[in-house]
Amino acid sequence: MLRRLTLAMAVAAASGLAWAEEPPQSLKRDLVSVYKDAVENNADLAAARADFAARQEVVPQARAGLLPFISGGAGYSDTDTEVDTRLGTTDASRGGLLYQASLTQPVFRADRWYQLQAAKAVSEQAALEFSATEQNLILQTAETYFSVLRAQDNLATTKAEEAAFKRQLDQARERFDVGLSDKTDVLEAQAGYDTARANRMIAEQQVDDAFQALITLTNRQYSSLEGVRHSLPVVVPTPNDAKAWVDTAAQQNLNLQASNYAVDAAEETLRQSKAGHAPTLDAVASYQKGDNDSLGFTNTPNASLYNGDAEQQSIGLQLSVPIYSGGLTSSQVRESYQRLNQTEQSRESLRRQVVQNTRNLHRAVNTDVEQVGARKQSIISNQSALEATEIGYQVGTRNIVDVLDAQRQLYSSVRDYNNARYSYIIDNLRLKQAAGTLAPSDLEALSAYLKPDYNPDQDFLPPDLAKAAEAQLLGNPEF
Template sequence: MAKPIYSLAIAIAGILAAPAAEAVDIVGVYELAQKNDPQLLAAKYRRDATAESRAQARANLLPTLTATGSATRGDSETSIAGTLISDVDTDNESLSLDLSQTLYNRANYEQLDIARGQVSQGEAIYQQAYQDFLVRVADAYFNVLTAIDGVTFAEAEEKALQRQFEQAEQRFEVGLTAVTDVHEARASYDNARARAIVSRNSLADTKEGLRELTGQYFSQLDPLQAELPLQPPTPATAEDWVAMALETNPAVQSAHFAVDIAEGNAGLQRAGHWPSLSLTASVSEFTNNEFLIRDDFQNPIGTTSLEVADKEIGIRLNIPIYQGGAVTSRTRQARAELNAAQQDLDAQQRATVRQTQNAFRSVIAGIQQVEAFGQALVSAESALEATQAGFEVGTRTIVDVLIAEQRYFQAQRDNSNARHSYIVDHLRLKAAAGVLTGEDLGVVNQILD
């Protein structure tokens, strides 16, 4: 049992010792993740595996050629009362070449149609995985930026409230404030310390999330510019985005191909009632040599030889008459599977409509949130300054100051979250429509510092 634990320890040590890369932007993360993300690579290999279905189905329409050969040697001795009567050595050699070509088999053509659908569906599934991959890259990147801001704000809040706590203690010692103010300041400071601990843990987790995609850590990520351009979606209506999604969303396309495959499978099962016709041809040669020995010195006294050469060509017709009802049963089963695939398509279309509309609303709301939280941050900063000034002249209490400081730092967090979510929501909308590409991350890169 010690060996697996030792191996696990080595693996963990290797992860923890992974070197951190230099500062990188979102395109750099995308390029690394494209080479290292296990989910995307697995989707690619599954697509490549599915692509072989077409070649395998096409092989049923092509001829098959088989060569068979054998060589045997035998020795037969016959003795009576210890006296050798005969000793026969036998050599046999055979060679055959068999050709088969299907002239008509409806099932083979149905199988080829199914394979084409499977290849198309495999590509659609991969495109869905790629769209998801792009969103995961952006999500992981901006999660780290949000967490970095969270640590920055939490530590600044911790220091600010620590100063308030220390000042409250000093004022209490000289009799300028009540002990309740000290307790209020201490409680706020302790809460800030706890938030700082949570934020640092969150940052570590988001960095691990980015490493999951890229296989390495980064010392620094390029942040968003201070002035973030806010642009509404193009096209400008949810209806246009929904129409686009129903045409180009890979999940919808995959569901369409699933219906095509189910239709092909229904045809394949019905083909079990149809006859099939094939051409067969063969060439074979057989040689037999026998050496008969009768004297005490085992010298051959007689030899026989046989050579046979055959050539055959023919047409084979196979007419299925009755197979115990299996073909009819499989046909009913295929029809039921087709009905299920059509319902799955309907469900996927409805889900895509909902997802696209929600993504569109998120972008519109995101613009409003960035504007609102930006203004809220300005207002919170002004309110904090006014509250601090009022506290100094005795018109505001320390509780008012603590609340104002907490609101100010919360406004910073809200503003950071809104800015980062706005970018990711834009990408999610394109992914819902099935039109997200790596170039879109390049556009995001242009608004990074």
């Protein structure tokens, strides 16, 4: 009786191993729940939120330069004076309490007005950059989540591969014992099994690393995640037009919009620097009350009449015309010109990068769509090739090396298929982020295709794969 090593048998054997135990389903978390954990606990988002709140304060700080400035104070002085005269020494003493208040209201301050406009632009820039950080967290959550699933599927594939090589080793030993093969077949099978076992250990570490990255992102512990159903639609972008996506990105990409406000802020800062050459006009009012001596009325006519408290008020306009400041203002204007040029060039560089990324990601999604179908078919073809090679080995037309190579090709195609699936999901999200349309609803849409009872050791392959491989092996024209 021929003993063909099918992929389904390897999966079943791998699923029965002790280290393939699945955590309780009640502990599984879905994509949206993980995203909510990230929003609540992600340290980078919290830092960005604090930075955004701090940068919002530039507006009231700049506006303060156009609002009244009021100050008040009090003081006490006691001055003794000795004067030598021809009649002798005369002592004089004066002093007392003094209360004073002043108000300054800018009337014409062009530099401060432009500073306020620049601050408003900076505030809008900060808001958009924070929104970009929030949007990036959506993508980061998806990337980290699906990295775990990718690592789990890779581990499941490696387990199945190890089980297949173990079965092949056992078969080679049985054939050697009955004289149907030589020791070389056993050694080749042993080498293949040892390599698969080592790869499985690495795959287990990669799963742990992927979970650790998720813990770092959310500050939450997870035992298992809901996996992706193979029924997830793999379709081309809508619309499937690169120019339409680029046009959307030019209008809605958050970082690009933020760079526009950065240019606006630089332009207003340049105007502020130029306004350093302009005159300033302030309305000034002051009030003082205190002892006659403290107010300094002693040198006025009839000063002796003021022997109690006195008050003094004044109001007026103060004009200041800058004439020469050692070249400071001119230097600041030149600096602002260069800062504006720098900001404009940075915006242009970002615009080109956004266009490039959008076009590349549009092509990537279309390629992923083709890849998923091609990789799935590759699994079917390699499964059929392996079974045919197994038959040839049993009847003596193929050797053990051919079987081992066919097995490696099969499991390599399985990994490629799963990688193509996850690449399709992530590239779709990246394309939406580049276009500025990525939102939490995209994660909710993906969650509709998550499987709560997903078991990587059983579900890393499409359910109809074995049937398709068998049909192709038998020469069914449908395949």
